[in-house]
Amino acid sequence: xxxxxxxxxxxxxxxxxxxxxxxxxxxxxxxxxxxxxxxxxxxxxxxxxxxxxxxxxxxxxxxxxxxxxxxxxxxxxxxxxxxxxxxxxxxxxxxxxxxxxxxxxxxxxxxxxxxxxxxxxxxxxxxxxxxxxxxxxxxxxxxxxxxxxxxxxxxxxxxxxxxxxxxxxxxxxxxxxxxxxxxxxxxxxxxxxxxxxxxxxxxxxxxxxxxxxxxxxxxxxxxxxxxxxxxxxxxxxxxxxxxxxxxxxxxxxxxxxxxxxxxxxxxxxxxxxxxxxxxxxxxxxxxxxxxxxxxxxxxxxxxxxxxxxxxxxxxxxxxxxxxxxxxxxxxxxxxxxxxxxxxxxxxxxxxxxxxxxxxxxxxxxxxxxxxxxxxxxxxxxxxxxxxxxxxxxxxxx
Numbered sequence: 001x002x003x004x005x006x007x008x009x010x011x012x013x014x015x016x017x018x019x020x021x022x023x024x025x026x027x028x029x030x031x032x033x034x035x036x037x038x039x040x041x042x043x044x045x046x047x048x049x050x051x052x053x054x055x056x057x058x059x060x061x062x063x064x065x066x067x068x069x070x071x072x073x074x075x076x077x078x079x080x081x082x083x084x085x086x087x088x089x090x091x092x093x094x095x096x097x098x099x100x101x102x103x104x105x106x107x108x109x110x111x112x113x114x115x116x117x118x119x120x121x122x123x124x125x126x127x128x129x130x131x132x133x134x135x136x137x138x139x140x141x142x143x144x145x146x147x148x149x150x151x152x153x154x155x156x157x158x159x160x161x162x163x164x165x166x167x168x169x170x171x172x173x174x175x176x177x178x179x180x181x182x183x184x185x186x187x188x189x190x191x192x193x194x195x196x197x198x199x200x201x202x203x204x205x206x207x208x209x210x211x212x213x214x215x216x217x218x219x220x221x222x223x224x225x226x227x228x229x230x231x232x233x234x235x236x237x238x239x240x241x242x243x244x245x246x247x248x249x250x251x252x253x254x255x256x257x258x259x260x261x262x263x264x265x266x267x268x269x270x271x272x273x274x275x276x277x278x279x280x281x282x283x284x285x286x287x288x289x290x291x292x293x294x295x296x297x298x299x300x301x302x303x304x305x306x307x308x309x310x311x312x313x314x315x316x317x318x319x320x321x322x323x324x325x326x327x328x329x330x331x332x333x334x335x336x337x338x339x340x341x342x343x344x345x346x347x348x349x350x351x352x353x354x355x356x357x358x359x360x361x362x363x364x365x366x367x368x369x370x371x372x373x374x375x376x377x378x379x380x381x382x383x384x385x386x387x388x389x390x391x392x393x394x395x396x397x
Contacts, residue, residue: 076106083198084111092198094208097188098129098138098154099161100181114151126161128153171206171221179206192245194234204237211235246272253285293362298393302361312365315352317389322350330354334382340390351389355382367393 079092114130190206197208218237289307296309320329330352364385
């Protein structure tokens with residue numbers, strides 16, 4: 001490419017991804033639902049394999065809406081993972097787990113894959129879970145083909161999910177990180193963080209509940225539980241000094257001892273170090289080795305075999321004469337000399353563009369981006385390491 005091509009770089013062009021805006025459309029109106037959709041009347045599913053009058057509920061939308069309204073969703077696709085859309089309330093609610101009470105299929109976990117809400121001959125309707133074989137079901141459950149149901153479902157060996165048919169009464173009766181649903185006496189997996197909860201609730205000791213306002217709101221879960229605000233000011237019920245996972249250990253270089261359920265010194269994974277420049281090795285945080293240029297400081301590259309950062313070599317952003325056809329200031333062709341302008345089209349000087357490399361740690365030093373330049377016909381003019389060369393990097397005091 002000739003140096004006389006007079007390519008001029010605007011400051012914004014060097015950060016093309018940051019120059020555009022994202023348009024937003026008008027709010028989507030809620031889908032029209034009738035005032036009432038009659039639920040099917042099942043006489044109970046015989047889980048021993050007999051006949052049933054229950055239709056194939058995977059083909060029926062069993063929803064009863066007393067009044068339609070607007071809200072945050074019209075479909076499950078608008079809710080996060082682990083949530084379903086209540087089409088009457090137009091709210092995203094937490095999915096029902098295996099053997100939890102339900103009213104219709106879409107409430108159940110993995111409903112989109114075939115899980116259905118099953119009527120039980122012993123009474124009540126509870127979520128099944130789609131399966132291919134018994135290996136895909138928890139202990140005390142079997143994977144069965146059921147009359148009137150398209151996909152095989154996990155069902156309890158006792159053939160009952162009736163209230164209090166399980167083995168727990170309080171959370172302490174369940175394995176660690178499980179909670180007891182006292183309505184039907186089954187241990188179920190509790191939430192681990194607020195991302196598992198929806199509808200404005202937070203994760204408090206495995207339960208998705210509204211944020212606590214006082215310690216009295218927490219004693220239901222554990223007598224020693226307190227209402228504690230996190231770094232973002234969100235209030236959760238926690239046991240002081242206790243932890244369910246290392247993410248609750250806010251002090252750097254500590255982690256959660258899963259036997260004691262307390263934060264203790266040391267690390268198990270890099271995240272326990274709370275510093276991207278450190279890594280966990282043999283239970284201690286130490287300076288991390290690099291695997292790519294982005295892990296290094298400005299104008300450094302990663303020596304991948306040695307896992308160390310070192311200063312780059314080359315004429316990156318060196319001042320140059322844009323009229324020199326030989327591009328001597330930049331080490332000669334195929335390197336190039338480019339004129340730069342800021343966003344107000346003020347001349348900011350001419351600087352070298354060095355061709356992108358092939359190093360596995362990255363094609364350019366940290367702080368430079370490898371960009372392909374094209375002429376007005378779309379033909380490639382080469383790939384160069386570029387940045388707004390007229391801007392000086394921010395350095396610590």
